[in-house]
Amino acid sequence: KNEVEQSPQNLTAQEGEFITINCSYSVGISALHWLQQHPGGGIVSLFMLSSGKKKHGRLIATINIQEKHSSLHITASHPRDSAVYICAVISGSGGGADGLTFGKGTHLIIQP
């Protein structure tokens, strides 16, 4: 079973700062997801990665398959970025038989 660790658990930053959230996993994967959850519960999928790097607006996600590590970066952070960011993986073997395995999430607060 894949173990997914995220850091930091909590992060408070000032508006405009560059934010980095890290995710490590223990077993090879077929894909990694970065999710955003706002208060109230709704979850939005930000990125799905199996290699390399993806960028969408101010958000950048990278993954290093050899090191079993991914990072989510937010440039020019804004208070509306305040949310819980969750890393989730599909293990590489078994065709997704274990479903998504989730990290505990990073609670991000951006202060004006």
Place this chain on the structure above:
Amino acid sequence: KAGVTQTPRYLIKTRGQQVTLSCSPISGHRSVSWYQQTPGQGLQFLFEYFSETQRNKGNFPGRFSGRQFSNSRSEMNVSTLELGDSALYLCASSLAPQGHSYEQYFGPGTRLTVT
């Protein structure tokens, strides 16, 4: 295109009762996955359905079950409710089964409270 819808959004039940939650996926999506989110355990995978077949199941007791209909709508059922079943239940739909690297789209969730 309409998103994933879940009904009801909120539910209060008593210990020992059973409950059925519904999920309607995005049109054209044939995979529906269910997740439980609690403050203590975070998000956990319950099960996935694809083309009316359960593909896989997470580590939950048999009280948790589900099914998928021919129009891809899915229901999950929890029997003999326990206080610990209080949680946000989320479903997500996708074009293809998990493990095929397709993005998942989440519904707003059903918040179940067991008293």
